[in-house]
Amino acid sequence: MLYSNSQILNFFQKPDEIVQYAKSLDYYKDPKGKWPGERSKCLSEINYNFFNITCRKILSSVFPMDFYDISFKAHIHFQVIHPEQSGSPGWIHQDIYSDFSSIIYLSHHENCGTNFFTAKNELLKFSGEEGRCPSDTYNKIKEDYYVNNKPFDKKYSQALEKNNSNFIKTGGFNSIYNSLITFDGHTDHNANLDKHFNSNEPRITLISFFTNMVSKGRTLKYPGSELDLI
Numbered sequence: 001m002l003y004s005n006s007q008i009l010n011f012f013q014k015p016d017e018i019v020q021y022a023k024s025l026d027y028y029k030d031p032k033g034k035w036p037g038e039r040s041k042c043l044s045e046i047n048y049n050f051f052n053i054t055c056r057k058i059l060s061s062v063f064p065m066d067f068y069d070i071s072f073k074a075h076i077h078f079q080v081i082h083p084e085q086s087g088s089p090g091w092i093h094q095d096i097y098s099d100f101s102s103i104i105y106l107s108h109h110e111n112c113g114t115n116f117f118t119a120k121n122e123l124l125k126f127s128g129e130e131g132r133c134p135s136d137t138y139n140k141i142k143e144d145y146y147v148n149n150k151p152f153d154k155k156y157s158q159a160l161e162k163n164n165s166n167f168i169k170t171g172g173f174n175s176i177y178n179s180l181i182t183f184d185g186h187t188d189h190n191a192n193l194d195k196h197f198n199s200n201e202p203r204i205t206l207i208s209f210f211t212n213m214v215s216k217g218r219t220l221k222y223p224g225s226e227l228d229l230i
Contacts, residue, residue: 003100003184005116007173008061011104015178019106021050022078022204033143036090036191037081037202044076051076058102058208062182069216075209078106080202081193090191091142092117092164093135098185098209105175107204113175117167117188138163164190175203185209 012018025046027038043051055074059067095101103114141159145152167188173181175192183189193203 001184001186003062003182005171005173005181005183005187006061007176007179007181009176009179011057011178011180015106018206019204022080022106022206025078027078027080029146031147033146035079036146036193037079037085039077039079039207042075042077044074054206055208055210058180058182059210059213061180062100063213063215066215066218071212071214071216072210073212077207079205079207081191082202083200086191086193086203088193089160089164090115090193091139091160092167092188092190093139094188095185095209097211099211099213100182101185101210102180102182102208104180104206105177105204106206107175107201108177109175109201109203111174111192112203113173113192114181114183115172115190115192116170116183117190118170119167119188135163135166 022040025040027040029038040046043054051074054076055072056067059070059072063070105113138159141156142163144150145156150156172192173179191203
């Protein structure tokens with residue numbers, strides 16, 4: 001792992017305005033059922049200025065000495081999940097195509113944050129190749145329920161339980177309003193959407209996936225790789 005987990009409070013100066021903006025957007029389900037709820041289009045497509053400022057601010061929390069000189073690729077979306085869409089708890093997974101990921105919590109839910117895990121053994125780790133991981137079988141069931149809006153029943157719950165039983169919890173962050181968390185995209189994680197997620201309001205987050213970070217001025221240093229040098 002190159003990136004460590006962190007949480008920073010009070011990310012936006014005027015978070016309520018960001019929430020109002022998020023509520024004005026259109027949202028879409030994933031046609032393949034990869035994730036719950038709905039997401040906006042990538043903000044680079046609908047508000048590039050906001051996209052760029054937010055990316056730079058997130059990068060500054062990870063690379064405080066280099067963020068102005070970094071070229072990067074990023075996908076940033078608002079995501080809304082209603083209680084009936086959660087199928088709680090969340091599925092443990094990785095953001096396998098993301099170098100590091102971030103989440104900004106934009107709804108006033110307590111204990112609806114993000115948990116982190118590690119696989120119980122090497123054979124259970126996600127490979128990124130379809131059909132190469134034991135969890136792929138369970139994910140196919142999940143995707144069928146998400147795509148077809150099936151009510152969550154015993155079959156779904158059993159698949160979720162079998163998927164999540166392959167991992168050991170290592171920690172997590174609470175869903176503090178207007179806080180930012182960052183973590184390595186290859187960290188096993190899930191949304192904490194269980195008994196605490198019972199309000200009529202959706203869980204609103206701003207999620208980001210970063211890749212291809214290159215500094216124009218010097219070689220970037222990562223917490224994980226620097227640790228190995230000592």
